[in-house]
Amino acid sequence: MTTRSFLRGAACAAALLLAAPAACWAQGTAAVPASIAGKAQDENRQAAITKSNAYTALMNRTLRAIQSWERYGSWVDMKKGPTGKERYISYGLYSLYDVNDEIRKAEEATAREPKLSTIDATVLQYIKAYQQLAPLITRAERYYDRKDYRDDNLAEGQKLHAQMVPAAKSFLEERTKLDSAMRVYKTALDGQELAALESREGRSARWQVRNVMINARAVMDLMPSNEKPIVDLPAFNAAVANYAKAVREMDDFKDKNPGKSLFVDSQASSWLGKLRDFSDKLAKSKGDARRGAANDANWIVSSYNTMISLSETAIRTAR
Numbered sequence: 001m002t003t004r005s006f007l008r009g010a011a012c013a014a015a016l017l018l019a020a021p022a023a024c025w026a027q028g029t030a031a032v033p034a035s036i037a038g039k040a041q042d043e044n045r046q047a048a049i050t051k052s053n054a055y056t057a058l059m060n061r062t063l064r065a066i067q068s069w070e071r072y073g074s075w076v077d078m079k080k081g082p083t084g085k086e087r088y089i090s091y092g093l094y095s096l097y098d099v100n101d102e103i104r105k106a107e108e109a110t111a112r113e114p115k116l117s118t119i120d121a122t123v124l125q126y127i128k129a130y131q132q133l134a135p136l137i138t139r140a141e142r143y144y145d146r147k148d149y150r151d152d153n154l155a156e157g158q159k160l161h162a163q164m165v166p167a168a169k170s171f172l173e174e175r176t177k178l179d180s181a182m183r184v185y186k187t188a189l190d191g192q193e194l195a196a197l198e199s200r201e202g203r204s205a206r207w208q209v210r211n212v213m214i215n216a217r218a219v220m221d222l223m224p225s226n227e228k229p230i231v232d233l234p235a236f237n238a239a240v241a242n243y244a245k246a247v248r249e250m251d252d253f254k255d256k257n258p259g260k261s262l263f264v265d266s267q268a269s270s271w272l273g274k275l276r277d278f279s280d281k282l283a284k285s286k287g288d289a290r291r292g293a294a295n296d297a298n299w300i301v302s303s304y305n306t307m308i309s310l311s312e313t314a315i316r317t318a319r
Helices: 021-026 034-073 100-110 117-145 155-201 205-220 233-256 265-284 294-317
Strands: none
Touching (some): 034 100, 034 117, 034 155, 100 117, 155 205, 205 233, 205 265, 205 294, 233 265
C-alpha cells in the first residue's frame, strides 16, 4: 500500500463544475432587511452542510468496498481470475459494513434543498453502482473465508470474478466522480463557513483552527493514492504554501493571545515540517511517492487524522 485509503481516487480527482453554493445562498437577499437576509443565508448554509454531511457519511462508510476490492486485488491476477494456485488466496476479501442507513439518508438528501443537480445525480449513480457490487463482494468474502473453493475447484470463484470486475470498475468510476464533485462543493462550503465565522467572531481562536484545517484538507486532497501514486508537485507545493500561511497566522494569534490553547497548534506545526520533508522527497522522485516517500505519506495521513480530533475539541471549547 502506498498511502491513505480514506482519501483516494477516493478522495479524488477530475473536476466537475458545480453551481457555487454561494449562488444559492445569495438568492432573494438583496430586497430584504440585512438581519432577515443573514438568517436566511445561515439557514441555507446549514441545509447545504447537512446535505454534505449525508453524502460524506455515505462515502466514508462505503469506502470499505474499495478496501475489500484492493484486498482481493493484492493476491489475485485480475486478468485471469482465481486459479487456486495463488500463494495468498486465504486473504480473500474484507466483509462490508451495513450501509442501509447511510444510503437512506443520502437518497433523502438528494431531494432536499439546496438542489445540486450534478452532485445529486452522481450520488444516486454511486449508490446504484455500490448496490451492484456489494452483494458480489459479500458472496466472494464468504466463499473465500469458508474455503468453499476447495470443493468446487474455483468454479464459483471464477464466476464471481467475472461479475465483480466490471461492477468494481463501474463503482470506482462513480466514486471518482463523486469524490471530485464533493471536493469542489466542500471547498465552497468551507469558504462560506469561514466567512460567516469571521463575521460573527472576527479571526478568533475558532476561526484560526478552521482556517488551518481547511488548508490541511486541501493538502490531503493532493496526496498520493494507490490509483494515483504520482503527485502533482506544483499543485501540492502551492497547497503546502497556503497551509504554511494559515499556520503562521495561527502563530501570530497565539503571540497576541498568550496562554490561549488551540489544541491543534503543536500538531499543526509538526505536520508542516513533515509536509516539507515529504515535498523534498517527492521532488527527487519526480512526484512518485512509491520511490522512498511512502512511509512519510503514511505518517502524514495518521497525523492528519489526529489533527481532525484535536480540531474538533478546539472548535467546541475555543473562544
